[in-house]
Amino acid sequence: MEEATGGRGGEGVEEEGEKLLRGEEVKSDDNNVDVGNLEIQLEPETGRTSSRKGKRTFGIVAVAVGALVLIGVLGSLSVRSASASVDERVASLCGSNPDDLPALLVRPEHYEINLTIAEPTSAEVVGGFGGKMRLRARASEASARCLALHAVNMTLNDVMVRRESGGTIVSCTAGVCSGGVSLVYTSSAVVFLPGSGVFDGLGDEVILLETSYQASFGERSGLYKAQLSSKPREAVTVTQLETKGARQVFPSVDEPGSKATFRITIDVPSELVALSNMDVAEARVADGRQSKTFETTPVMSPYLLALAIGEFHSLDSEMNDGTLVKVWSTTEQDLETLEVALDASVKALEFYTSWTDQKMRDFKKFDLVAVPGRGGAMENWGLLLFDERRFLVNVTDGFYERLECYDVTCHEIAHQWMGNLVTAASWDDxxxxxxxxxxxxxxxxxxxxxxxxxxSLLFEVALTPLSGKLGVHFPGARSQALAYDVGEKAHPLVGDHFDKISYSKGAAVVSMIEAIAESLSPGSFQSGIRSCLREKAYSTTTYRDMLACAFQLHDPAILALADYWVFEDSYPVISKPEGGVIARYLDRDWVPPTAFMLPLRSWDQEKNIVNTDMVLVSSSFTPLPENVASNLEGTILNYGGRGYFRVVHNLSDYREMLRAAAKDGGPETIVTLARMVDDLIHLVDDGLVDGSVLLRFSGELESLRECNSSNAELCFGVVLPVLRELRLWEMFCNSSKATSVDIAKTLFLSNSSADGIFLELVNEHLAALGRSDFAFCNDESEKCDVGLDRKAEWLEKSVGKTVCDLL
Structure with missing residues (x-):
């Protein structure tokens, strides 16, 4: 998923400003000052300023009271500084910074958008595209001061703002507006600065804004052209509007919480496939062009509006309820590469419809499109876009290539409910x-x-051959999040971050809440989610509120204790040898700002019972509960591995869990051991556990005697992560003992009872274990474990009884 680039600036603007500072020519006429290619128009009657683009689109516009003041300002400031002064002046006049203004001033209800794209299949982007828009919105009390919409890399031509009840408020032509209104472009918005009393009385009144405009194609954001793999001069035209790309395509209130309905019409060559969120409502063809109007969308966020235009072909199938599902690729790809994607798409849609107990009634179809060179995927409602490298599967591809297609499809289709039907209230959530x-x-x-x-738990702990655990964006939710959520990279879940914290920690904390909810009341978590989705449908929520809703948390005191997991970074560590909870990992002197609740599930092996305790952590060290501490030697902490914290266990604990997992083979037992091993590997890396513990435990793995299809979860969740870790040690130390290879041969190569898919997975892993480029992170690695850079540093600094000595 790609974040749109903000601003309208460029190096060329600064060059024009430097010309002025050097005393080079500044052209002018009676009503215009032309600074290079940047025009600032003085309105003849008022002397106010309005701005418009010249030969190119720039993101910096200077505003002043009159021409002399303007030239004085530009004579002393760079053009970039002038841009800041525009934003500051608008903030002063309108009461907020320009990026926040639109959501404060206007509440959109319905957009009608018409886009004309001359050559969607040419990679050439010069000339941009033309647009017309009609917006129905409700003004706020603050609108008396200003009106504003987000707009980047576009010029508004004719603008008309009027009351729905009748009467024009303001009209603009070529940047010149009536009533003393000034049309100003800031770095992120177009702002109408009112003349005296122009916007008075607009509070809570419905207004209609109509405009024509010219916009630029983006670079992998907004409306952009994706070049074909084999034909770089040809392209398909698609959208990427998350996070702030809608403002590059049409003037809007470009915030996730500003939901509205959309009806879009596009004018493109008649021979092309043209897709949007909804079915086609009306189509006309004339003179080699087609005009397609799509049905009105349900209420949704602007960033979910989508288009895909080009030479595509497709496979299709129907869901049980008759909903049509189509998967598309460019015609340069073979149709058979879409077969896995079609299977994954239909099955995933059926799964979520059943699990949420909520059908997507607004949609009679779902289109899923493979786009060349995307580098990500986007969950647009009804029109999902994927990197073709993840979505397309060749008949010769192995299991993990197929799995990647299923995985990314599962993730993006999940968003149709969690992200589209119910949406984050702001980018901070x-x-x-x-x-x-x-x-x-x-x-x-x-x-x-x-x-x-x-x-599902076993999918989270199973290892891929090259680097990490399974997962679409950042592999292995809990493992990857814990490896990332330390040091400078750590930050709270709340915040505008598209990284391992938002994805993986966000998932891991939900998983922890689910485990506790299910231990207290089986079935309560799923019923809670279903209730939340019905209650919040077509509206917004926050991460915290959704957790509270799903967990049925209504007591403010309990909610406050749960807030630690949302509003604080890092995580605790439980030290079994010390008998307590260390409040913050790798920082024992840290004291939590407020008390928080740590959910702890523990397995008493002697009594074979699982206890659930809520431990109140209020200082840098908190003793374990008495019922756990009284039999600590025979107790496995964080049973099920769902807690978002690490645990220091004793070597005997790993041995006992290995025996229990080999005997029992149940998912919860195996996952517990897999996450104990994951903790052990990272605790060794961070110097909190001696490396000999891991090496001695690895010797126990040979007691399994044989890995086969019947115990695949144990082998892929536990054995392979240990082999991978040892292989890194061996390659770093240039060990000739080849411990991991010996274990692998013992466990995998002697088996005779494995089925085809098991052998396929084993062979991929064994091949990866022998790769020389498998050792540590590098800039060219597409799949790089975030923990490996720390591992390399630790190995290099290791002294005394080093890992190499151990080997």
Whole structure:
């Protein structure tokens, strides 16, 4: 998923400003000052300023009271500084910074958008595209001061603002407006600065804004051209509006919380496929062009509006309820490469419809499109766009290539409910969208019946050959989040971050809440989510509120104790040898700003019972509960591995859990051991546990005697992560003992009872274990474990009884 670039600036603007500062020519006429290619128009009657583009689109516009003041300002400031002064002046006049203004001043209800794209299949972007828009919105009390819409890289031509009840408020032509209104472009918005009393009385009144405009194609954001893999001069035209790309395509209130309905019409060559969120309502063809009007969308956020235009072909199938599902690729790709994607799409839509108990009644179709060179995927409602490298599967591809297609499809389709139907209230709560979708993708994967992993938890701990655990964006939710959520990279879940915290920690905390909810009242978590989706449909929420809703948390005191997991970074560590909770990982002197509740599930092996305790952590060290501490030697902490914290266990604990997992083979037992091992590996890396513990535990793995399809979860969730870690040690130390290879041969190569898919997975892993480029992170690696850079540093600094000595 790609974040749109903000601003309208460029190096050329600064060059024009430097010309002025050097005393070079500044052209002018009676009513215009032309600074290079930047025009600032003085209105003849008022002396106010309005701005418009010249030969190119620039993001910096200077505003002053009159021409002399203007030239004085530009004579002493760079053009970039002048841009800041525009934003500051608008903020002063309108009461807020320009990026926040639109949402404060206007509440959109319905957009009608008409786009004309001359040559969607040419990679050439010069000339941009033309647009017309009609917006129905409700003004706020603050609108008496200003009106504003987000707009970047576009010029408004004719503008008309009027009351729905009748009467024109303001009209503008070529940047000149009536009533003393000034049309000003800031770095992120177009702002109408009113003349005396022009906007008075608009509070809570419905207004209609109509405009024609010219906009520029973006670079992988907004409306952009994706070049074909084999024909770089040809392209398809698609959208990427998350996070702030809608403002590059049409004037809007470009915030996730500003939901509205949309009806879009596009004018493109008649021979092309043209797709949008909804079905086609009306189509006309004339003179080699087609005009397609799509049905009105449900209420949704602007960033979910989508287009895909080009030479595409498709496969299709129907869901049980008759909804049509189509998967598309460019015609340069073989149709058979879409077969896995079609299977994944239909099955995932069926799964989520059943799991949420909520049908997408607004949609009679879903289109899923493979786009060349995207580098990500986007969950637009009804028109999902994917990187073709993830979405297309060749007949010769292995299991993990197929799995990647299923996984990314599960993730993006999860968003149709968690992100689209119910949406993050602001970008600061993107962890709701991404965290819940990442959490749900594993449930979806386990429902599809692919591979040897029988439950969603096992998908989270199974290892891929090259670097990390399974997962669409950032592999292995809990493992990856804990590896990332330390040091400078750590930050709270709340915030405008599209990273491992939003995706993986967001999912891991949801998983922890689910485990506690289910231990207290089986079935309560799913029923809570279903209730939340019905209650909040077509509206917005926050990550915290969705957790509270799903967990049925209404007591403010309990909510406050749960807030630690949302509003604080990092995580605690439980030290079994010390008998307590260390409040913050790798920082034992840190004291939590407020008390928080740590959910702890523990397995008493002697009594074979699982206890659930809520531990109140209020200082840098908190003793374990008495019922746990009284039999600590025979107790496994964080049973099920769902807690978002690490645990220091004893070597005997790892041995006992290995025996229990080999004997029992149940998902919860295996996942517990897998996450104990994951903790152990990272605790060794961070110097909190001696490396000999891991090496001695690895010797126990040979007691399994043989890995086969019947115990695949244990082998892929536990054995392979240990082999991978040892292989890194061996390559760093240039060890000739080849411990991991010996273990692998013992466990995998002697088996005779493995089925085809198991052998396929084993062979991929064994091949990866032998790769020389497998050792540590590098800039060219597409799949790079975030923990490996820390591992390399630790190995290099290791002294005394080093890892190399151990080997």
């Amino acid at each position: 993107i962890s709701f969208n991404e965290g819940f979708a990442t959490f749900m993708e594993y449930k979806c994967l386990s429902s599809l019946g692919i591979g040897p992993f029988g439950s």
